[in-house]
Amino acid sequence: MSGPHQRPEPPSGAPGLPDPAAPPRDxxxxxxxxxxxxxxxxxxxxxxxxxxxxxxAGTALGLAAVTGACRLLLRRSERAAARPTGDHHPARAGRRHRAGRPARRGGRHAGENTPVD
Incomplete structure (x- = not known):
């Protein structure tokens, strides 16, 4: 059904549109x-x-080093994001919550009426 208010379907190879047969962009x-x-x-x-x-030349080398480091970190984060989540990771298998006195957090604990520097 075509009418004056409907857009015509562009061909699949039209400029500006992604090709459905092309692999997804990274x-x-x-x-x-x-x-x-x-x-x-x-x-x-x-x-x-x-x-x-x-x-x-020094600027080019610095930018190339930063680009390489960013590429490395982005690829690493992609691999980490692709891993399944959960406690089935081998590095986490030995870590368990220990019952008992809770760990003290923070720095110096001054008394109630003790002036603090």
Missing amino acids: GVTDLVRWAAFSCFLVPVVLLWYGTSFAGA
């Missing part, structure tokens, strides 16, 4: 691509505005 990969682009673009802009080559 957000971490996109983020790392933009970061790598900035590792190239920032030193170029610095050189354009008169920064020394050594300063621009």
Whole structure:
């Protein structure tokens, strides 16, 4: 049923629309691509505005190191999020709650009428 107020169905290969046959995009990969682009673009802009080559190269190396560390941490957090939750993790198997006196928390405990520095 078509009418003047209904939108026509765009073809599946229309620009701007995701291709249903394409694999889903990975957000971490996109983020790392933009970061790598900035590792190239920032030193170029610095050189354009008169920064020394050594300063621009140092900036590029610093940005590359930060990008690598962020990629590593993002991948690690993705793997941790993909793990099943629960107490079935081997590292947690030996930890049990101990009954008894509760642990003291906090620092110095001054008496009721004792002045505190």
